[in-house]
Amino acid sequence: MKEGRPRSFYVLAIFFAAYTLFLYGPMIAIYVLSFQGPAGGLTFPMNGVSTFWIAKLFQGTGIVDLGAAFRRSLLLGVIVMIVTVVLSVAAGMAFRRKFKAQSILFYSAIASLIVPSIITSLGISLEFRIIDDLIKAHWNENFETSMGLLTSGLGAHLTWTLPFGLLIMFAIFNRFDPRLEEAARDLGATPWQAFRHVVLPIILPSVIGIGLFGFTLSWDELARSSQAIGAVNTLPLDLQGLTTTVTNPDIYALGTVISAVSFTVISLALGTIHVLNKRQAAKGSDAGKGLV
Amino acid sequence: MDTSEDILQQAAPGLIPGAGTARAAKPTRLSPSFISWLQAGPMMLVFLAFFLIPLVFVVIVSFWDYNEYQLLPAFSGRGYSDTFEGCIAQLPDLCTIAKTYLKTLKLCFLVWVITLFIGFWVAYFLAFHVKSKTWQMGLSLLCTIPFWTSNVIRMIAWIPLLGRNGLVNSGLVKTGLINHPVEWLLFSEFSVVLALVHLFTFFMVVPIFNSMVRIDKSLIEAAYDAGATGFQTLVNVIIPLTKPGIVIGSIFVITIVMGDFITIGVMGGQQIAAAGKIIETRVNALQFPAAAANAVILLVITFLIITLMSRIVDIKKEL
Numbered sequence: 001m002k003e004g005r006p007r008s009f010y011v012l013a014i015f016f017a018a019y020t021l022f023l024y025g026p027m028i029a030i031y032v033l034s035f036q037g038p039a040g041g042l043t044f045p046m047n048g049v050s051t052f053w054i055a056k057l058f059q060g061t062g063i064v065d066l067g068a069a070f071r072r073s074l075l076l077g078v079i080v081m082i083v084t085v086v087l088s089v090a091a092g093m094a095f096r097r098k099f100k101a102q103s104i105l106f107y108s109a110i111a112s113l114i115v116p117s118i119i120t121s122l123g124i125s126l127e128f129r130i131i132d133d134l135i136k137a138h139w140n141e142n143f144e145t146s147m148g149l150l151t152s153g154l155g156a157h158l159t160w161t162l163p164f165g166l167l168i169m170f171a172i173f174n175r176f177d178p179r180l181e182e183a184a185r186d187l188g189a190t191p192w193q194a195f196r197h198v199v200l201p202i203i204l205p206s207v208i209g210i211g212l213f214g215f216t217l218s219w220d221e222l223a224r225s226s227q228a229i230g231a232v233n234t235l236p237l238d239l240q241g242l243t244t245t246v247t248n249p250d251i252y253a254l255g256t257v258i259s260a261v262s263f264t265v266i267s268l269a270l271g272t273i274h275v276l277n278k279r280q281a282a283k284g285s286d287a288g289k290g291l292v
Numbered sequence: 293m294d295t296s297e298d299i300l301q302q303a304a305p306g307l308i309p310g311a312g313t314a315r316a317a318k319p320t321r322l323s324p325s326f327i328s329w330l331q332a333g334p335m336m337l338v339f340l341a342f343f344l345i346p347l348v349f350v351v352i353v354s355f356w357d358y359n360e361y362q363l364l365p366a367f368s369g370r371g372y373s374d375t376f377e378g379c380i381a382q383l384p385d386l387c388t389i390a391k392t393y394l395k396t397l398k399l400c401f402l403v404w405v406i407t408l409f410i411g412f413w414v415a416y417f418l419a420f421h422v423k424s425k426t427w428q429m430g431l432s433l434l435c436t437i438p439f440w441t442s443n444v445i446r447m448i449a450w451i452p453l454l455g456r457n458g459l460v461n462s463g464l465v466k467t468g469l470i471n472h473p474v475e476w477l478l479f480s481e482f483s484v485v486l487a488l489v490h491l492f493t494f495f496m497v498v499p500i501f502n503s504m505v506r507i508d509k510s511l512i513e514a515a516y517d518a519g520a521t522g523f524q525t526l527v528n529v530i531i532p533l534t535k536p537g538i539v540i541g542s543i544f545v546i547t548i549v550m551g552d553f554i555t556i557g558v559m560g561g562q563q564i565a566a567a568g569k570i571i572e573t574r575v576n577a578l579q580f581p582a583a584a585a586n587a588v589i590l591l592v593i594t595f596l597i598i599t600l601m602s603r604i605v606d607i608k609k610e611l
Contacts, residue, residue, distance in 0.1 A: 090335070100325070105335065118572065126353050155338065
């Protein structure tokens, strides 16, 4: 360990680099290909460089009503993100004490994460169909459906994002020093003040991480949406629909636009986390620096 | 100068008898267990409404009857009998459902072996060879970012590489290794496995890395000091201590592949049958009880696999 790096380091470094190339190479290929010239096809070589296909996408001359699907996905993603953050932080706080039904909630979250998405999705669609049938039979014959983006769709997405949120909260509170909070309470803070002014600022970077998971997982969600979203499609569903029919770079352009949103959100979140961490490092603790 | 008692009194009035009676007398104190319910209740409700009750409906509906266009809420084993059609009559040949599950298990096994191998060594590199915390963070992030982007896009991304006129084929033809472009690169079992590995190795890397960084480095040094070779340390120290991560990663990967229908659909050109795909096909044909019956079968098999694996490790202890 004192002398240079062992040979295994170089072997594994190359392995890691190959894995990274494997991860990113294909994605980069389609980002490049979405800038094909107007006569370009689905594969390399590039036939000129243009923004023809991306512009075409925004003109709405493509096969799908991209604008509407885009707005729907964005709306759902933002709502899922907010709900995921609030419910995960609240439940994470609850897990710091023992409470009844603790293990029920824990195992529900784990099960929700690993039960195959198609089953959850099918179950939600059956549930809403049965609710619809009941409403039609007993109250209103002309009732259409209770299924929709913000009912069954939102629920389906939450079954996917909440487990991640909860697990991140576990990770946060595993490292959290409860003495900070106790100190606040000893100084007379109410539980809410202790949370608002002590706990929340400390965990904020990770909470933004939960938001990042909430939005991106919803923005790209497909399997659970497939049966549970109702009559309208989200962007990933439209994209999946295109895979069987399209023969020109439309689909890459759409992929690039969707990814651009993902990368914008990722950079915003990571940037914010970075700034917050820096601020915490710079002036996070004033312990022992006087009583004022 | 303040006396220490004054300071204490300013800081925490409640500590001095008689000083903070106003606060202590505050009548509306919520009990801790009520607060816990308020905090955890909303999430519990979401799981109840959108996960637990739907699962119950899947089981119930799997025993309902159906005709061409609607559900008939009457007890029937038709969902199951349709699914297992010919399983006894065709013996010793395998019926469709058995063949489909065998194929799904085969895909599952291939993906599991490959993701475990890649995941283990990627995590090993990150945990043991990357010494600086900043680099460790940066490289972990590099592995995580694709997970935050769309799966379908990451599947489509293989088309320009693997297609008939894709980069791989044209490269191979140019170098003279093959005369004609090979067809099995895309819309085949090969491309399905490739895409699944591409998408889900992440689920293996994270838990294994998590287990590895918790290993006390002095254990490894002790093994070296006791004369163990690198290989012996790996087999006798690192792998046993990494087992929880390996099991958790394996559960993720196996359950994802068992229920997958999107990757298998897109990368298999909608031609490959799989456990999840049957459910989708039945739903599209509006045969909900048959879809539900298939979901129950898939659930039972997945549950069996998880139980077997969690025999090896207590999941709750590892989080």
